[in-house]
Structure formats: structure tokens, C-alpha cells
Amino acid sequence: MRVTTRLSIFPLPGAILFPGLQLPLHVFEPRYRALVSDALARDRRIAMIQPQRPAEGAPLFKVGSVGRIGEVEALDDGRYNIVLEGQARFRLIRELDVTTAFRQVEAELIEDRGGEVLSSVERAGFEAEARRFADAQGYSVDWDSVARLDDMALINGVSQIAPFDPAAKQALLEAPGLSERCELLIQLMQFFGYRDGDDGRVTLQ
Structure with a gap:
């Protein structure tokens, strides 16, 4: 049976995150400041996924990655400097109809093959x-x-x-x-x- 999860997303063109790696982010837009605040109050998870084009509400690609907020610096004006620690890739199932300023999706986590090596x-x-x-x-x-x-x-x-x-x-x-x-x-x-x-x-x- 497929196990799904609800994720709050940060749709940022050109930004990808792999499990085990880190991604530093400077968060200044009000909606994404709200996203970080919400994540810090919950499980510290933020999902990174690219929009298919750089436009408001643009459709999303089908694969993204979940990161956990590690380091965080809250600035006096409400902005954040954070470091996301990659946890897992995910596959988008559908976008949810929400009232939050930030977008949310239903997704399935991808189990990557461990211990892979190159020849x-x-x-x-x-x-x-x-x-x-x-x-x-x-x-x-x-x-x-x-x-x-x-x-x-x-x-x-x-x-x-x-x-x-x-x-x-x-x-x-x-x-x-x-x-x-x-x-x-x-x-x-x-x-x-x-x-x-x-x-x-x-x-x-």
C-alpha cells in the first residue's frame, strides 16, 4: 500500500536538494517566512520542488525533496537564514486546496537505493x-x-x-x-x- 504524506513546499527554480546534503536558504518573502515559522513549530520539514516555469502558482515538477531545518538564524526584520538537511526525495501526487499563504501537497516519499557505488x-x-x-x-x-x-x-x-x-x-x-x-x-x-x-x-x- 502506498504511504502518503502532507508537505509544505518551497517552489524555487534551480534549487534542488539531495538526501544527505545541505542547502542554505535566505528566506525573505512573507509567505515563505510563514512557511519557516510553521515548520519550526511542527516537524521542521520543508519540501523543495521546482515550478515548471517562474510564475505565480505555476504547475510543479513531479519530483522534489524533503529537507529538515538544521541551522536557523531569525533576523530582527522577520527574515530567516536557514540550512536545510536533505532527508528524502518525494513524488508529487496532488496539490492540496489550503488556506495557508504557502502551497501544500500530498506526496509519496521515494525510497532510494542505499550503498550505491560507481564502477x-x-x-x-x-x-x-x-x-x-x-x-x-x-x-x-x-x-x-x-x-x-x-x-x-x-x-x-x-x-x-x-x-x-x-x-x-x-x-x-x-x-x-x-x-x-x-x-x-x-x-x-x-x-x-x-x-x-x-x-x-x-x-x-
């Missing part, structure tokens, strides 16, 4: 492409630290912070497993010759 060939191929990508973009990377990361932390970490457009980041989030996400990351880095306007993000459109 030595996959890992080497990814690191080689990542070096080429970083050099081409002028990024300074501590490759010794990268080499010490486990496969999951490396692939999910790059997926979360890479300068890809929302559609590409959503595809990374929805990838069913680590090998598939790694392969998609390599394809996106190879595709990076195309830029979205002047902000340097990779675009698939």
Missing part, C-alpha cells in the same frame, strides 16, 4: 570530464578533496551545485540511480558550450 571506469570517466569542465570554466577545485569523496557524495553534490538550468537540474534529481545520474552529469558537462543568456548556466532549451 572504477565510471568514476574515472566522471573525474576526467569534471576536470575538463572545471578548466574550461575557470573553476578552482581541490582535486585531492574530490578524490576522497565517496561516489554518492560526489555525484549528488555536483548535481546540486552545478550551474545547469532548471530542466537539467530536475532531470538529475529524477535520475533513478547513481550510475544514471553520473552519466547524465557527464553529458551535461560536455554540452556546456551553450549558455543561457549572460548568467553562464547550462541550458537544455
Whole structure:
């Protein structure tokens, strides 16, 4: 039987969160300040999910992620600085009709496969492409630290912070497993010759 849960959402284009990783957020809009206040009074959970377009009330993508508020700084003017700690991905079932300022959904949590690792060939191929990508973009990377990361932390970490457009980041989030996400990351880095306007993000459109 499918187990569902009610989630309060923060629909933010370009922002994804993976289980085990962190996402810092500066919260200033009144509706999302209310969302944080409500979460702190309940279970500290906030669900991150991307809207399909940057418009008020836009339809949502079908997969997002649940985070738990770890660090929190409440500012005097009502804004918050928070750090979300990724707990699980979820699949959207339906949006709920609510009276709160923030949107809420019914969702099913996704049980990700634990303990996934890349083959030595996959890992080497990814690191080689990542070096080429970083050099081409002028990024300074501590490759010794990268080499010490486990496969999951490396692939999910790059997926979360890479300068890809929302559609590409959503595809990374929805990838069913680590090998598939790694392969998609390599394809996106190879595709990076195309830029979205002047902000340097990779675009698939």
C-alpha cells in the first residue's frame, strides 16, 4: 500500500536538494517566512520542488525533496537564514486546496537505493570530464578533496551545485540511480558550450 504524506513546499527554480546534503536558504518573502515559522513549530520539514516555469502558482515538477531545518538564524526584520538537511526525495501526487499563504501537497516519499557505488571506469570517466569542465570554466577545485569523496557524495553534490538550468537540474534529481545520474552529469558537462543568456548556466532549451 502506498504511504502518503502532507508537505509544505518551497517552489524555487534551480534549487534542488539531495538526501544527505545541505542547502542554505535566505528566506525573505512573507509567505515563505510563514512557511519557516510553521515548520519550526511542527516537524521542521520543508519540501523543495521546482515550478515548471517562474510564475505565480505555476504547475510543479513531479519530483522534489524533503529537507529538515538544521541551522536557523531569525533576523530582527522577520527574515530567516536557514540550512536545510536533505532527508528524502518525494513524488508529487496532488496539490492540496489550503488556506495557508504557502502551497501544500500530498506526496509519496521515494525510497532510494542505499550503498550505491560507481564502477572504477565510471568514476574515472566522471573525474576526467569534471576536470575538463572545471578548466574550461575557470573553476578552482581541490582535486585531492574530490578524490576522497565517496561516489554518492560526489555525484549528488555536483548535481546540486552545478550551474545547469532548471530542466537539467530536475532531470538529475529524477535520475533513478547513481550510475544514471553520473552519466547524465557527464553529458551535461560536455554540452556546456551553450549558455543561457549572460548568467553562464547550462541550458537544455
